[in-house]
Amino acid sequence: MHDFKYRGRKLCCERLDLASIAERVGTPFYCYSQKSLLDHFNKLKRAFRSISPLICFSMKANSNLAVLKLLTRQGAGLDVVSGGELYKARRVGVPARRIVYASVGKTEAEIVYALKEDILLFNVESVPELELIQRLARRLKKRPRVSVRLNVEVDPRTHRYIATGVSTSKFGLDLKSARGLFLNSRHYVPAELVGVHIHIGSQITSGSPYAQALRRVASFVKDLKKRGVHIPWLNVGGGLGIIYHDERPQTAHAFARRVLPLLKTLPARLIMEPGRFIAGPSGVLVTRVTTVKKTPRKTFIIVDGGMSDLLRPSLYGAYHSIWPVRRSSNGPRVECDVVGPICESGDFLARDRKLALPGSGDLLSVLGAGAYGFVMASNYNSRPRPPEVLVNGSRMYVVRRRETYRDLVRGESIPAYLREAGSGKREA
Ligand SMILES: Cc1ncc(COP(=O)(O)O)c(C=O)c1O
Numbered sequence: 001m002h003d004f005k006y007r008g009r010k011l012c013c014e015r016l017d018l019a020s021i022a023e024r025v026g027t028p029f030y031c032y033s034q035k036s037l038l039d040h041f042n043k044l045k046r047a048f049r050s051i052s053p054l055i056c057f058s059m060k061a062n063s064n065l066a067v068l069k070l071l072t073r074q075g076a077g078l079d080v081v082s083g084g085e086l087y088k089a090r091r092v093g094v095p096a097r098r099i100v101y102a103s104v105g106k107t108e109a110e111i112v113y114a115l116k117e118d119i120l121l122f123n124v125e126s127v128p129e130l131e132l133i134q135r136l137a138r139r140l141k142k143r144p145r146v147s148v149r150l151n152v153e154v155d156p157r158t159h160r161y162i163a164t165g166v167s168t169s170k171f172g173l174d175l176k177s178a179r180g181l182f183l184n185s186r187h188y189v190p191a192e193l194v195g196v197h198i199h200i201g202s203q204i205t206s207g208s209p210y211a212q213a214l215r216r217v218a219s220f221v222k223d224l225k226k227r228g229v230h231i232p233w234l235n236v237g238g239g240l241g242i243i244y245h246d247e248r249p250q251t252a253h254a255f256a257r258r259v260l261p262l263l264k265t266l267p268a269r270l271i272m273e274p275g276r277f278i279a280g281p282s283g284v285l286v287t288r289v290t291t292v293k294k295t296p297r298k299t300f301i302i303v304d305g306g307m308s309d310l311l312r313p314s315l316y317g318a319y320h321s322i323w324p325v326r327r328s329s330n331g332p333r334v335e336c337d338v339v340g341p342i343c344e345s346g347d348f349l350a351r352d353r354k355l356a357l358p359g360s361g362d363l364l365s366v367l368g369a370g371a372y373g374f375v376m377a378s379n380y381n382s383r384p385r386p387p388e389v390l391v392n393g394s395r396m397y398v399v400r401r402r403e404t405y406r407d408l409v410r411g412e413s414i415p416a417y418l419r420e421a422g423s424g425k426r427e428a
Contacts, residue, residue, distance in 0.1 A: 003033035004284055004367065009327045011365055015394040018286050018325045022363055025387050025398060027288040028305030030374050032062075032399075034070060034392040036282035037370075041071055044240075044274060047256035051263060053270035054120075056100050058238045059085045061275025061371035062283070066390050066399035068092040071278070077120070079238070079273040083110040090117065100235065100271060102149065102197065104129075104170055108136065115142045121233060121271075122146045123197040125172055130181065134191045146188070147195025147233055148178045152216040154200050154209050171199070175220055182229045195268075196221060199237025202276060205249040207258040210236070214262050221266055234268035240277035244368045245319040252277075276371040283370020285310050285386075286325060287349075289362045290341065299336040301355070303364060306340015307347040308380040310366060310373050314346045322350050325363035331356045338364065342381050374400075382408050 003014055010017045013031050021031060044055060056077035059068065063085060068078065069092045077098030078089045089099055101114050102123035111133055114122065124130045124146050137144050151172035173181070178196070185193040200213050214236065221231050236259075241249035250258070263270060287305030294300075312318035322338055334357045338350040349366055358364060377385045384403030389396050 003036040003039075003282070004323075004365070006327055011323055011325045011327070013284070013391040016391050016396055018284070018365060019363055021389055021391075021396055022286055022288070022325070024396070025389060026402065027286055027363065028303075028309050028386045029286055029402070030283055030369065030386060030388045031286060031396075032064075032067060032279075032283045032370055032388065032390050034390055037067060037070055037278060038074060040278040040282060041074055041076060043252040044272065044277065045075075047252040048260070048270070048272070050260065051270055053272050054098065055272050055274065056098065057278060058273045058275030059089065060375060061238075062279040062373070063088055063375055064388050064390075064399050065092055066388075066397065067279065068094070070390075072098070077271075079275075083107075083113050086110070086114055086117065086119070096120070100147075100197075100273070102199070102273075106132075108132065111136050112140065115140050115144055118142070120145065121195055121197075121235070122191075123149050123195075123235065125149050127173070127177065127181070130188055130191065134188050137190050143190045143192060145194045145233075146191050147197040147235055148173060148181055148193060149197040149199070150175060150178050150217065150220065152198055152200065152213045154213040154216070172197075175216070179220070179224065182224050182231070183227065185229070194231065195233030195235060195271075196231055197235040197237065197271075199273065200239060202239050203241045204239045205241035205247050207250045207255055210239075210255070211258055211262070214259055218262055218266055221268065225267075230267070232268055233271060234263070234266055235271035235273065238273040238275050238277070240274055242276055242280045242368065242371075244280075245321065278371075280368050280371035283368075283373060285366040285369040285373060287364055287366065289358045289360055289364065291360055292357065299334055299357070301336050301338045301358060301364075303338060303340060303349065305349065305366070305386070306342040306383075307344065308342060308378050308383045309340070309386050310349060310369055311376040311378075312369075312372055313349050313351075314344070315376075320349065320369060321367040322353065322355060323365050323367060324356065324358060325365050328356060333357075342383075379403075379408060384408060 013033050054077050056079040057071045058079040072094040080086045081103045096117045097120045099119040100121045104125040149172035287303040291302045307314040333354040340347045387402040388400040390399045
């Protein structure tokens with residue numbers, strides 16, 4: 001988060017004071033640092049430079065067009081999980097041959113779209129999905145490239161909602177079935193089975209689950225090679241952890257040092273799908289204190305941003321550091337909950353947190369909100385979604401405007417019979 005730091009008492013994104021952004025766009029808002037986005041992308045690129053992987057930024061973490069454009073201009077590809085993400089990927093002009101597509105539930109329409117775009121790889125999660133791709137590809141006279149997502153049954157030691165490579169997970173194929181697919185790959189023509197894919201989970205802070213997963217993949221690939229099946233692509237997914245609280249995640253370099261020796265033994269080009277590692281530390285959510293409410297048991301800091309803006313604390317009990325946008329002289333720190341205005345007890349940004357007590361109108365910054373932040377925002381409680389701002393040095397760009405009340409009703413309609421006078425009577 002080194003691109004969000006205090007200059008004097010003011011918390012800044014790069015060289016811009018967050019309070020001055022709040023004056024321009026109101027609160028709550030998301031703010032991203034261009035420098036941090038690029039630095040994190042480049043850290044990974046440098047660490048793996050010896051094998052020049054294709055780094056496909058995982059759009060599910062942050063799919064703002066400006067963020068995508070920034071990264072793809074640097075050579076990133078994109079990892080998509082829906083037709084909507086594919087559409088956004090194409091909108092920023094990334095070449096289709098830098099797009100990989102994973103999802104356990106790709107629909108026919110989505111597959112047809114991706115076939116027509118001729119993306120680099122479908123990450124296939126089941127046999128019926130592969131058969132569907134085959135059928136649609138025949139119809140469209142396409143030859144899609146497929147990588148098979150393996151469930152390597154490794155515990156990534158992370159939150160159970162974001163562990164994806166364990167045996168009870170809905171993701172991927174067990175090694176035995178996957179092996180069968182490769183050995184019978186001619187049954188799936190015109191689809192070409194050219195890759196293996198894993199993604200064992202997210203927010204993984206240690207290298208060992210990766211190393212364990214990669215050892216399993218390596219023996220899988222080598223065994224098939226002995227049987228004459230060559231697999232030219234290896235996609236190791238995303239999952240690199242970041243610091244939200246007191247985690248000590250491996251650095252990109254340490255990660256590379258650990259896995260490169262193994263990767264170099266495999267005759268495959270590497271794909272990576274980082275999301276959180278690049279976007280997480282590169283964004284904050286800035287929110288304004290509405291009220292400070294003291295009850296006999298607790299102190300609540302009620303702010304204008306809530307679970308509809310940043311869902312992670314409510315969804316996963318996730319920890320995000322909260323810093324005042326204007327640092328005051330050292331007042332006492334009080335244990336409190338930072339909560340949103342939404343009608344749910346689960347609507348909180350922090351619980352039992354010791355903070356210098358702010359006053360109404362003060363601004364707070366929720367750190368580590370650049371990934372799985374805005375993308376999970378909703379209109380729950382009919383709240384317009386917040387704007388997104390990109391900072392480059394001392395300049396700011398509104399890369400998504402704040403939604404309006406009018407946006408809330410866009411696309412909704414009232415059937416004519418409900419609009420007719422007296423319709424209530426007829427219905428009764
Ligand atoms: C298949 C796949 N790839 C990549 C990612 C990105 O993970 P992260 O943001 O942890 O890097 C995910 C996240 O769920 C995923 O499911």
